[in-house]
Amino acid sequence: MTIRNRLIWLFVGLVAFILLAVLSTAFLLQRDYGQREFRQRLRDRAEVAAYIFLEKDELRSTAFQEFQKRYQQTLTDEIIQIYNAQGEVRFVREDARLEVPPNVLASIVAGNEEYFADGPRLAVGIFYHDNQGSFVVVAGAENVHGQARLRSLATIMASVFVLSLLLIYGAGRVFAGRALAPIAAINDQMDRITAHDLHLRVAEGLSDNQKDELSRLAHTFNRLLDRLEGSFEAQRAFVRYASHELRTPLAASIGEAQLALTRDRDPAAYRAALRELLADLTQLNALLNHLLELAQAEVPLPEHDACIRVDELLAEACAAVEPAQRARLQVHTGRLPAEPEQLELTGNRALLARALGNLLENALKYSAPQPVAVSLEYEPGRVLLRIQDQGIGIADDDLPQVFQPFFRAANARPVAGHGVGLALARKIIERHGGQLELASRLGRGTTVLVRLPTA
Numbered sequence: 001m002t003i004r005n006r007l008i009w010l011f012v013g014l015v016a017f018i019l020l021a022v023l024s025t026a027f028l029l030q031r032d033y034g035q036r037e038f039r040q041r042l043r044d045r046a047e048v049a050a051y052i053f054l055e056k057d058e059l060r061s062t063a064f065q066e067f068q069k070r071y072q073q074t075l076t077d078e079i080i081q082i083y084n085a086q087g088e089v090r091f092v093r094e095d096a097r098l099e100v101p102p103n104v105l106a107s108i109v110a111g112n113e114e115y116f117a118d119g120p121r122l123a124v125g126i127f128y129h130d131n132q133g134s135f136v137v138v139a140g141a142e143n144v145h146g147q148a149r150l151r152s153l154a155t156i157m158a159s160v161f162v163l164s165l166l167l168i169y170g171a172g173r174v175f176a177g178r179a180l181a182p183i184a185a186i187n188d189q190m191d192r193i194t195a196h197d198l199h200l201r202v203a204e205g206l207s208d209n210q211k212d213e214l215s216r217l218a219h220t221f222n223r224l225l226d227r228l229e230g231s232f233e234a235q236r237a238f239v240r241y242a243s244h245e246l247r248t249p250l251a252a253s254i255g256e257a258q259l260a261l262t263r264d265r266d267p268a269a270y271r272a273a274l275r276e277l278l279a280d281l282t283q284l285n286a287l288l289n290h291l292l293e294l295a296q297a298e299v300p301l302p303e304h305d306a307c308i309r310v311d312e313l314l315a316e317a318c319a320a321v322e323p324a325q326r327a328r329l330q331v332h333t334g335r336l337p338a339e340p341e342q343l344e345l346t347g348n349r350a351l352l353a354r355a356l357g358n359l360l361e362n363a364l365k366y367s368a369p370q371p372v373a374v375s376l377e378y379e380p381g382r383v384l385l386r387i388q389d390q391g392i393g394i395a396d397d398d399l400p401q402v403f404q405p406f407f408r409a410a411n412a413r414p415v416a417g418h419g420v421g422l423a424l425a426r427k428i429i430e431r432h433g434g435q436l437e438l439a440s441r442l443g444r445g446t447t448v449l450v451r452l453p454t455a
């Protein structure tokens with residue numbers, strides 16, 4: 001069932017329940033009022049009967065005739081019965097009688113006013129005092145007109161209920177159609193967006209209210225498209241750069257091997273060819289390792305180590321630097337916590353060591369032979385690691401793209417590399433809840449700031 005139909009039937013069911021409850025309450029109140037009204041009329045008839053039959057001798061003839069004309073309008077199948085205080089019948093119709101239960105009669109004699117039913121008739125009994133004595137007056141009749149009114153009221157209410165449901169269903173279809181029209185429009189627009197049309201966006205002003213859920217849905221979907229478009233562009237760039245980088249060492253290796261096989265050579269020439277081939281294969285192996293590391297950075301982190309001391313991690317990364325380059329590292333510590341445990345964080349030690357190693361390798365590679373300053377500082381809840389070199393720097397136009405895999409700035413191409421280290425480091429640090437920021441000026445060096453949350 002579609003959302004539109006579900007909304008319609010939910011709306012109809014809810015209104016039908018409320019309408020049925022209101023109509024039922026009105027019917028029950030009307031029935032209760034009719035019963036109370038009929039009981040009052042029966043009581044009036046009992047009093048009228050007492051006047052007529054018990055005080056007829058005390059009224060003047062003209063007064064009695066006026067009384068009869070004004071009040072003695074009988075009810076449907078009306079029956080009047082009069083008993084004395086001893087329960088003996090003083091007046092009763094011979095063709096029809098009311099069966100008064102003994103306990104009801106005794107209660108009336110005790111001075112209570114009793115209402116009871118005798119078949120289709122409703123009856124009332126009152127205790128009446130007269131100069132001739134005390135009497136029990138019972139009046140009963142069928143509430144034919146009241147029941148007819150109730151049946152007519154029930155028919156009218158049922159008709160109103162059915163017609164109201166039909167009107168509500170029609171109004172619900174119109175309402176649901178108008179309410180869901182923006183969703184249908186969003187669905188049509190989303191259906192036209194494919195992997196080749198990620199530049200398209202969903203209109204965010206399809207509904208009247210610019211801040212309602214539909215506008216938020218369109219805005220959220222557009223943000224998703226922004227992320228997807230960025231991911232697709234990064235993937236295309238990755239494939240483009242990776243294919244180019246892989247093709248170069250492979251072509252060089254094949255060329256070296258073919259050249260060595262063209263004719264017989266002396267052992268020294270073969271050794272030179274093998275050295276060239278080994279260099280190309282080493283470059284290819286490094287490139288494949290970078291690709292694997294990028295793929296590893298995309299998958300969920302493995303089981304975290306219990307704890308990692310950031311100062312120890314930095315020391316390990318510095319120790320992994322080639323001995324010839326290690327002397328150029330100038331490590332400084334700023335404000336550190338009193339307890340060494342405050343420098344601990346949770347994460348994957350191998351990945352974090354690889355990220356720091358890439359950052360140190362880049363700083364040393366692009367600033368030779370200048371020294372590289374490394375500082376470690378603690379702030380409540382996080383540690384700051386700053387790596388500052390005095391190398392070639394990065395142009396402002398290239399700075400937004402340096403975190404794309406295999407991207408290399410124009411001034412960095414003479415230096416051997418693949419353009420993977422920064423991208424990999426940033427992914428690893430972000431996977432650990434940290435941040436990596438880069439500031440650089442062309443020809444004046446680069447500063448890398450790493451923020452990592454402590455445990």
